[in-house]
Amino acid sequence: MKADVYSIKGYSLKEMRNENERGVCRQIEKMIEKDEYKDMCFCGVCLEDIYGLTLNKLPPKYKHSRTLMLKKYKVSESDIQEAIQYAMDIVGKSPNHV
Ligand SMILES: [Zn+2]
Numbered sequence: 001m002k003a004d005v006y007s008i009k010g011y012s013l014k015e016m017r018n019e020n021e022r023g024v025c026r027q028i029e030k031m032i033e034k035d036e037y038k039d040m041c042f043c044g045v046c047l048e049d050i051y052g053l054t055l056n057k058l059p060p061k062y063k064h065s066r067t068l069m070l071k072k073y074k075v076s077e078s079d080i081q082e083a084i085q086y087a088m089d090i091v092g093k094s095p096n097h098v
Contacts, residue, residue: 019061020075024054027080037088045097053087054080 006013028050032042040046058075 016062016064018055019063020055020058020080023075023077023080024051024058024084027077027084028054031081031084031088037092040088040092041095041097043097046091046095049091049096050084050087053090054083057083057086 004012004014028047031037032040058079061075
């Protein structure tokens, strides 16, 4: 059996998620419907690139439902939209799809 690389001493860390992931998904869904992006490709590769670049641009907010949330790094909806815009510019200019 393949070892679970997302565990420490047998404790699974798979439930630890970056809180921004959900917000980024929802915002990307909204933004790709906009008229200004109608000519842009949103295939799986491009969406993954946009998603990854956006998350890398934002301060990470890792937490588990049981853990305490650090309020210090507040990411607003406009922070997310700005990061998506940045990612879409990069992916739009040089898409990785074949
Ligand atoms: Zn594409």
